[in-house]
Amino acid sequence: xxxxxxxxxxxxxxxxxxxxxxxxxxxxxxxxxxxxxxxxxxxxxxxxxxxxxxxxxxxxxxxxxxxxxxxxxxxxxxxxxxxxxxxxxxxxxxxxxxxxxxxxxxxxxxxxxxxxxxxxxxxxxxxxxxxxxxxxxxxxxxxxxxxxxxxxxxxxxxxxxxxxxxxxxxxxxxxxxxxxxxxxxxxxxxxxxxxxxxxxxxxxxxxxxxxxxxxxxxxxxxxxxxxxxxxxxxxxxxxxxxxxxxxxxxxxxxxxxxxxxxxxxxxxxxxxxxxxxxxxxxxxxxxxxxxxxxxxxxxxxxxxxxxxxxxxxxxxxxxxxxxxxxxxxxxxxxxxxxxxxxxxxxxxxxxxxxxxxxxxxxxxxxxxxxxxxxxxxxxxxxxxxxxxxxxxxx
Numbered sequence: 262x263x264x265x266x267x268x269x270x271x272x273x274x275x276x277x278x279x280x281x282x283x284x285x286x287x288x289x290x291x292x293x294x295x296x297x298x299x300x301x302x303x304x305x306x307x308x309x310x311x312x313x314x315x316x317x318x319x320x321x322x323x324x325x326x327x328x329x330x331x332x333x334x335x336x337x338x339x340x341x342x343x344x345x346x347x348x349x350x351x352x353x354x355x356x357x358x359x360x361x362x363x364x365x366x367x368x369x370x371x372x373x374x375x376x377x378x379x380x381x382x383x384x385x386x387x388x389x390x391x392x393x394x395x396x397x398x399x400x401x402x403x404x405x406x407x408x409x410x411x412x413x414x415x416x417x418x419x420x421x422x423x424x425x426x427x428x429x430x431x432x433x434x435x436x437x438x439x440x441x442x443x444x445x446x447x448x449x450x451x452x453x454x455x456x457x458x459x460x461x462x463x464x465x466x467x468x469x470x471x472x473x474x475x476x477x478x479x480x481x482x483x484x485x486x487x488x489x490x491x492x493x494x495x496x497x498x499x500x501x502x503x504x505x506x507x508x509x510x511x512x513x514x515x516x517x518x519x520x521x522x523x524x525x526x527x528x529x530x531x532x533x534x535x536x537x538x539x540x541x542x543x544x545x546x547x548x549x550x551x552x553x554x555x556x557x558x559x560x561x562x563x564x565x566x567x568x569x570x571x572x573x574x575x576x577x578x579x580x581x582x583x584x585x586x587x588x589x590x591x592x593x594x595x596x597x598x599x600x601x602x603x604x605x606x607x608x609x610x611x612x613x614x615x616x617x618x619x620x621x622x623x624x625x626x627x628x629x630x631x632x633x634x635x636x637x638x639x640x641x642x643x644x645x646x647x648x649x650x651x652x653x654x655x
Contacts (some may be wrong), residue, residue, distance in 0.1 A: 262608045263289040265332040265356070267317065267339055267347055270299035272422050273361065273386075274338025276590070276597030277604070281336075282309050284635070285605045293317045293328070319346045322353075329354035336604045337361075338597075340424040341431055345369075348381065355379060357607045361386040361600055363477040364439070371617040381617045382624075385603045386596040387553055388413045388498070389477040390620055391574070391629065395557040395640070396482055398626035399570035403561035406489040411478050411496045412460045412471050414554040417592040419504045420545035426536045429500075432474050433508050433517050440475040443483045443494035453512055458497060462554040463573055463641075471497035477619075485621035489561070501548045511535070551579040551588045553595035560647070567647040576638045583637070595638070602632045 264281065268274050269292035281290050290312045294300040300314045319325050319339060325347075329335055335351045337344065337360035345366030351358035352370035355377040360367070363384015374381050384390060392411045400406050420426040431437070433453045441448040442456070455473040462469055476496040483494055499505060511517050511532070519532035539545030557572045577583035579591030586594060603624065606612060612623045630640050 262287050262334075263291070263332045264604060264608065265291045265293050265315075265329055265335045267293045267319070267335055267337045268343075269338060270294035270296045270303060271338050271424060272589070273424075273593045273597045274336070274600075275303050276594045277336060277338065277601040278303065278312070279307065280594075280598050280601035280636070281604065282307055282312065284632075285601065287311065287605070287608070289313070289332075291315055291332070295319075319343055319350060322346070322350060325350040326354045329356055332356050334358065334604055334608045336600060338600070340427055342427065344383070348383070351381065352377070352379075357381065359383070359385055359600060359604055359607060361390075361596065363389050363481075364475075365477075367617050375616040378615055380607055380612050380615050380623070382603060382607065382612070382620055383617065384477045384481075385620050386599050387555060388496075389481070390599050390603070391633070392478055392496075392555055392557055393481060393485070393620045394624065394626040394629045395555065395572040395574075396478070396559055397485065397621050398630070399557065399559035399572060399642075400486055400489055400491075400561065401626075402570065403489065403559070403563050403568065406486050406491040406559060406561040407567070408493040408558075408560045409482055409486070409491060409495075410458070410558045411476070411482075411494075412458075412556040412558075413498050414460075414462050414466050414469050414471075414500075414556075415498065415592065416466065416501055416548065416550045416552045416554070417589060418546050418548045419500065419507065420536065420539035420542075421589060423536075423540060426540060426545075429504075429508065430517065430519070430532055430536060432498075433512055434519075435512065435517055437475055440473060441479055442473060442496075443479050443491070445492055448480070448483075453517070454509065456495065456497075458495075460497065460499075460556050462556055463575055465550060465578075466552070466554045469499045471499045474498040481619040481621055484619060501550060503548070552576065552591040569645040569647055571643045571645075572640060574633075574638060574640050586637075594636075598633070598636055598638065599629070602629060 334357035348367040352373040358381040367383040519530040559570045577586040
């Protein structure tokens with residue numbers, strides 16, 4: 262099997278590549294990136310004969326397609342704004358595909374993937390991705406589902422890479438049409454900072470106030486749980502408190518609209534200017550607490566009684582006591598590892614359906630959880646019988 266790792270020089274995708282080197286059975290692992298210097302440095306650091314480098318510019322469609330041909334799967338670590346271009350190349354090249362974001366640009370290539378008898382799963386990192394597995398695991402133990410509340414805390418600097426800066430500004434864009442909740446059979450549009458809810462995450466994170474964010478889980482879980490009569494799906498998220506303070510101020514003052522201003526005769530978006538500053542500043546590159554924390558609450562009915570399942574995950578500490586998980590890597594490894602796991606499952610034929618699939622239709626939660634556990638990432642479940650207030654902890 263051969264895998265091409267697109268955007269492989271990125272801070273998250275390089276963690277996916279490391280996981281493939283450590284755990285997968287791929288015979289060839291190609292780091293593909295526009296940045297040749299960084300890409301070749303990653304190859305050298307991995308020091309594995311299976312790993313090589315190819316320079317790719319996804320804006321050059323024909324060249325990218327030609328370079329992808331012959332690979333079993335493309336693991337796509339490019340940014341949200343490039344996923345439409347990259348998926349078009351993957352589909353035409355006749356490869357399986359997977360990416361981290363899953364914001365919908367991939368859907369246009371469903372028929373082409375099916376024509377080539379290939380599978381594409383958009384949006385499989387920690388969230389979206391593992392969160393859907395958590396929700397489906399809980400819902401699978403219920404006869405009907407009343408509500409699903411997906412939450413996460415992403416504890417990382419606000420601008421440690423340009424793609425992360427882009428994610429931040431994208432999710433809180435006041436004009437974004439995809440910030441929705443699913444309620445009583447309808448998708449309802451909500452503004453940034455809608456429906457604040459206090460979520461208690463495991464230590465060292467603790468209590469957080471989280472807001473609705475535009476993530477794929479809202480729509481994919483609505484489809485996957487339609488037969489469970491689900492009435493409410495909400496997806497929330499938060500970053501470190503200092504990050505949220507900044508984003509809130511930028512939103513309140515209108516900066517998130519990214520209005521154009523003129524500086525020394527050149528026109529630039531005001532938010533683009535701020536993003537550039539953050540990318541080059543100490544404040545944008547550092548934070549006090551690093552890591553990732555998922556929290557999924559599913560309420561439903563089992564054997565005539567209302568039950569609540571809460572799932573959350575833990576991972577090695579970021580304080581330097583566990584090698585390879587220091588500081589920022591506690592965040593980037595959390596995001597990158599699930600994509601690597603899913604990449605091999607697809608390439609090895611574990612996913613039988615073809616076309617563009619939602620994660621819920623591609624993977625079995627227990628299989629994903631078992632693979633995560635091998636890497637020191639553990640799932641925890643608390644079950645409460647709401648009618649009797651009896652709690653079982655696993």
